[in-house]
Amino acid sequence: MDALVGQYAGAFVILDRDLEREFEERLKDSSALAFRLAYAVLRNREEAEEVAQEAFLKAYQNFQSLRDRTRFRAWLARIAWRLALDRRRSSKRRERREQFAADPLPAPTAEDLAASSEFQQRLQRAIEELPDRLRQVLLLAAVEGRDMKEVAALLGLPEGTVKSRLFLARKNLAEKLQWTASALKTS
Numbered sequence: 001m002d003a004l005v006g007q008y009a010g011a012f013v014i015l016d017r018d019l020e021r022e023f024e025e026r027l028k029d030s031s032a033l034a035f036r037l038a039y040a041v042l043r044n045r046e047e048a049e050e051v052a053q054e055a056f057l058k059a060y061q062n063f064q065s066l067r068d069r070t071r072f073r074a075w076l077a078r079i080a081w082r083l084a085l086d087r088r089r090s091s092k093r094r095e096r097r098e099q100f101a102a103d104p105l106p107a108p109t110a111e112d113l114a115a116s117s118e119f120q121q122r123l124q125r126a127i128e129e130l131p132d133r134l135r136q137v138l139l140l141a142a143v144e145g146r147d148m149k150e151v152a153a154l155l156g157l158p159e160g161t162v163k164s165r166l167f168l169a170r171k172n173l174a175e176k177l178q179w180t181a182s183a184l185k186t187s
Contacts, residue, residue: 019064029073030076034080058079058083059075078154078155130169137151141162142170
């Protein structure tokens, strides 16, 4: 933590040493969570580490303004989650620009399509097309394996809302993938 503070000296100041110690204690309990959430969104270790560090810095800068410090873990998780989503969106925009600038590839043959991991790509695309509110719950509950109470606490939502969003996310995915499967059979 001292290395991080030294690196950004002058960018922020916490005047109260007790407050700084409290931040460090709370960060010890929550630091792995920030990385795991960033990794769940980005699926890239280096980028997830960068996002987690950025989340720590933002949390440190704004710790004084946090009213309910018992909610630090959920607060840090939301910071990391949003930063990871922002990074992923930025990355996708950059990829689209680069793809647009590159020459188009020749159309794949039917054999190429059959041999590819078509379903995995379609599943990933279907997850990415989910609205953010549904995708967040799905990733935390299904991918991270968290129970409903944890997801509710992390996102600051009632448990019933989490359950209904998870149901809607799974239903939406099933519909998209069912349509995909029937489209593949007819072609």
